[in-house]
Amino acid sequence: MTKRNPLTPLKTYNAKATQAAILDAAEEEFAKHGLAAAHTEVIATKSGATKTMIYYYFQNKEGLYLAMLKRAFVERFQEIQAMNLDQLAPDIALEQFLHYFLSQLNKNPNLPMIMLYEAMQNQGKYHEEIEILEFYRLLSTILKGGVASGVFRPLDPQHMAVNLIGTCVFYFCAKENIKHLWEKKRLLGKEMLTQHQQEAIRFVLAGVRA
Amino acid sequence: MTKRNPLTPLKTYNAKATQAAILDAAEEEFAKHGLAAAHTEVIATKSGATKTMIYYYFQNKEGLYLAMLKRAFVERFQEIQAMNLDQLAPDIALEQFLHYFLSQLNKNPNLPMIMLYEAMQNQGKYHEEIEILEFYRLLSTILKGGVASGVFRPLDPQHMAVNLIGTCVFYFCAKENIKHLWEKKRLLGKEMLTQHQQEAIRFVLAGVRA
DNA sequence: GTCTATAACCTGATAGAC
DNA sequence: GTCTATCAGGTTATAGAC
Numbered sequence: 272m273t274k275r276n277p278l279t280p281l282k283t284y285n286a287k288a289t290q291a292a293i294l295d296a297a298e299e300e301f302a303k304h305g306l307a308a309a310h311t312e313v314i315a316t317k318s319g320a321t322k323t324m325i326y327y328y329f330q331n332k333e334g335l336y337l338a339m340l341k342r343a344f345v346e347r348f349q350e351i352q353a354m355n356l357d358q359l360a361p362d363i364a365l366e367q368f369l370h371y372f373l374s375q376l377n378k379n380p381n382l383p384m385i386m387l388y389e390a391m392q393n394q395g396k397y398h399e400e401i402e403i404l405e406f407y408r409l410l411s412t413i414l415k416g417g418v419a420s421g422v423f424r425p426l427d428p429q430h431m432a433v434n435l436i437g438t439c440v441f442y443f444c445a446k447e448n449i450k451h452l453w454e455k456k457r458l459l460g461k462e463m464l465t466q467h468q469q470e471a472i473r474f475v476l477a478g479v480r481a
Numbered sequence: 482m483t484k485r486n487p488l489t490p491l492k493t494y495n496a497k498a499t500q501a502a503i504l505d506a507a508e509e510e511f512a513k514h515g516l517a518a519a520h521t522e523v524i525a526t527k528s529g530a531t532k533t534m535i536y537y538y539f540q541n542k543e544g545l546y547l548a549m550l551k552r553a554f555v556e557r558f559q560e561i562q563a564m565n566l567d568q569l570a571p572d573i574a575l576e577q578f579l580h581y582f583l584s585q586l587n588k589n590p591n592l593p594m595i596m597l598y599e600a601m602q603n604q605g606k607y608h609e610e611i612e613i614l615e616f617y618r619l620l621s622t623i624l625k626g627g628v629a630s631g632v633f634r635p636l637d638p639q640h641m642a643v644n645l646i647g648t649c650v651f652y653f654c655a656k657e658n659i660k661h662l663w664e665k666k667r668l669l670g671k672e673m674l675t676q677h678q679q680e681a682i683r684f685v686l687a688g689v690r691a
Numbered sequence: 692g693t694c695t696a697t698a699a700c701c702t703g704a705t706a707g708a709c
Numbered sequence: 710g711t712c713t714a715t716c717a718g719g720t721t722a723t724a725g726a727c
Contacts, residue, residue: 284710304602308517311703321712326704328710384601387654391594392514395657403658411662424687429662430680433655434648441647442640444597444654447605448613452621452639470640477634478688494692521721531694536722538692698723705716 290328292318297339302381305388306336337397343385344401347375356409361417362476368410369475373439373468380459383440407432414479423479435475442467500538502528507549512591515598516546547607553595554611557585566619571627572686578620579685583649583678590669593650617642624689633689645685652677 296318300309311332315322329335351371356364376382389397398404410432417423442449446458456463506528510519521542525532539545561581566574586592599607608614620642627633652659656668666673 286710289710304517305515307514308602310701322702322704323712324710332703386658387597387601390655390658391597392518393657395660398658398661404661407659407662426683427676427680430652430677431684433652433659433662434681434684437647437649437651437655438644439647441651442643445600445643445647447603448596448600448608449617449643450605451608451614452617452643466637467640467644470637471644473636474641474644474688477690478684480687496692499692520719522719532720532722533694534692542721692727694725694727696724696726698721700721701719703716703718706714707712708714709710709712 286328289318289320289324293320293325293328293335294339294342297335298343298379298381298385301336301339301388302384305392306333307392309336311335337400340385340389340397340401343379343382344403347382348402348406351406351409356413357416360422361413361420362422362480364413365417365479366472366476368413369435369439369472370468373471376439376443377464377468380443380464383443386440387444407436410435417479421481424481426479431479435478438471438475442471496538499528499530499534503530503535503538503545504549504552507545508553508589508591508595511546511549511598512594515602516543517602519546521545547610550595550599550607550611553589553592554613557592558612558616561616561619566623567626570632571623571630572632572690574623575627575689576682576686578623579645579649579682580678583681586649586653587674587678590653590674593653596650597654617646620645627689631691634691636689641689645688648681648685652681 293314296314297309299317300314303309309332311322311325314335315325325332325335329338351368354367354371356368359367386401386403389395389401407429411428414423414426414428414431418425418428442458450458453463503524506524507519509527510524513519519542521532521535524545525535535542535545539548561578564577564581566578569577596611596613599605599611617639621638624633624636624638624641628635628638652668660668663673
């Protein structure tokens, strides 16, 4: 039943390549359906591997899910931390954060859905593993500093952090509901992604400025 | 296996009451897991009815899902249309829209998740049935008018409509990921919901103002 | 309209060969 | 490390009695 996909043949037996192919396929599939509704058979077929290999490398479906989560989030968060945003002026830090974060989403439009599925369907079970709290806290700190120094209007830093992330990610998550708003434009095409990035940044900066 | 829930007994055989109980339970369950991952058994138990009744009234799981969707969305959108927002000044119209929309979400915090599951997991299959495009178009029209009259800054009305809805709904969808940002506060408690409503309205109004 | 019991199917996971 | 074949368990949906 499960056959290698002839379009993406694995030339030789290669553990790393197989694992990477499975994780890539898992990212797509979990982003589409969430942990509970994703099917290992589909992931296997997409990756060009077999179900057996999934269980060989990742023990079970949830093990694969967690490995996928970690790969998708942890390294990206570390890159943001490495930007040392807390040492910049709050308005500059926020703009750089938004620019970088939205660029990351444009590169991997699956991330928003994976993040929301983890919250909605999986009830935030692995919120610690993806270090999402630190992510929001970093953003809150920037906002708090901006309010204190007067460059931002009075606002609640934590609510603002959440609402601002909502602005960035919703476009990706709701794409199948909103795509008919635009005729002949691919929502994940380069043109539209750039426009979303610009519009989101302008909206947020205008929304926090004093 | 499936037994009536003694806490919510149906006194006598009553078609309307049974259907309503099933739809209520379905709303909760579909909001938690989406169509594909929701279990009819759970819906039956929660509603105090049996699986058989679900199939009797709604043919199959997807029939129940669609009935739930329509009940949840259509009437609410009609209420927004009845507000005749297009006859008000754009800034007033937007503020009224936000206030009303966020009040609706506070009353039924399941709506954002149902909406996003329909887009993400169900690929927007029933976007026509829930008339979601009209919803965004109404909002776009208000924004466009505000830009034209100069009360709003230059912005793309469609992107802004999407980003703004994202700000309103994300809080509800991400709640299991963000709840640890606040100690000892229930995110769906009255206090926090009111605060979210205020913060979201202020953010959006500040973000569009010229 | 409602129930119990069960059919039919699907999918996560494993055994065992190579 | 990888494959084929299969099991075990769970879930949708229905049959038939009341």
